[in-house]
Amino acid sequence: MGHNHHHGDPSEIGEKRLWWAVGANMLLTIAQVIGGLISGSLSLVADALHNFSDAASLLIALIAIRIGRKPPDKFKTFGYKRAETIAALINLVTLVIIGLYLCYEAIMRFITPEPIAGWMIVIVAGIALIVDVFTALLTYSQSKNSMNIKAAFLHNVTDALASVGVIVAGTLIILYGWVWTDAAMTLIIAGYVLYQGFTALPKVIHLLMEGTPEHIDIKKVIEAIEGQKGVQNAHHVHIWQIDEQRNALEAHIVISDVVEMDSVKVSIKLMLYDKFQIDHSTLEFENKKCLSDDN
Numbered sequence: 001m002g003h004n005h006h007h008g009d010p011s012e013i014g015e016k017r018l019w020w021a022v023g024a025n026m027l028l029t030i031a032q033v034i035g036g037l038i039s040g041s042l043s044l045v046a047d048a049l050h051n052f053s054d055a056a057s058l059l060i061a062l063i064a065i066r067i068g069r070k071p072p073d074k075f076k077t078f079g080y081k082r083a084e085t086i087a088a089l090i091n092l093v094t095l096v097i098i099g100l101y102l103c104y105e106a107i108m109r110f111i112t113p114e115p116i117a118g119w120m121i122v123i124v125a126g127i128a129l130i131v132d133v134f135t136a137l138l139t140y141s142q143s144k145n146s147m148n149i150k151a152a153f154l155h156n157v158t159d160a161l162a163s164v165g166v167i168v169a170g171t172l173i174i175l176y177g178w179v180w181t182d183a184a185m186t187l188i189i190a191g192y193v194l195y196q197g198f199t200a201l202p203k204v205i206h207l208l209m210e211g212t213p214e215h216i217d218i219k220k221v222i223e224a225i226e227g228q229k230g231v232q233n234a235h236h237v238h239i240w241q242i243d244e245q246r247n248a249l250e251a252h253i254v255i256s257d258v259v260e261m262d263s264v265k266v267s268i269k270l271m272l273y274d275k276f277q278i279d280h281s282t283l284e285f286e287n288k289k290c291l292s293d294d295n
Helices: 010-039 042-068 083-111 118-144 145-176 179-209 218-226 258-276 288-294
Strands: 231-241 247-255 277-288
Touching: 010 042, 010 118, 010 179, 010 247, 042 145, 042 179, 083 179, 118 145, 145 179, 218 231, 218 247, 218 258, 247 258, 258 277
Parallel strands: 247 277
Antiparallel strands: 231 247
């Protein structure tokens, strides 16, 4: 007797994991803010803000994923997939702003130290560490194919490291009364946040500015096109990313015999896809004889 196992749509399963991650980060943010206010720990509030940014970034990414599924229409002929890239830009800019704010608060805390309850820091940060590891595991499988989710996964990993740092600061306050370690740890957390933001921002901006994909050398693409049988020259070559998964190209191709145009077109398109993963190419053909006559 056969058994029918229903596993569900993988994308829907992935979204459910992301919703769990959003919920876990929001609950953790509330717990850390309360713990930070009660204990007087700035590093705990800093970690809470970072967790809140993670939850917000996941929520924005989820909305962008939904928008990105819309099919192409007369207004967006390439589709809406780039909504995820816009979401990544929003998340990263927010992350940088939070990082700069944390630096300011940490410096002010160095200038005017305040009493801190070390045990409260250690307890709340310990809970945060468990939640951070949990949410990192939830987002790991989805992070391999998405700039947004990969950023969220890395945020959760660094959150876990930040929680370890907060635990260390709380322990030092309990054992030695080193209140300054709280502000110092805040600066370290802010450093992580700013590093993530400034590292990822250029990649997102490069995509939105329709820059050539990093893994593609435009000179090699031109050489490969001109190496095809019947091709005399390739110029006005433009390569860009439609979204994270799709690369596009447009070019003017000079051929020696217009009769061979169809076969040359097929060979170029196949070569572009196989060798450079360019799956959308627009080619305008020019005949060598016609160009000579025009001159």
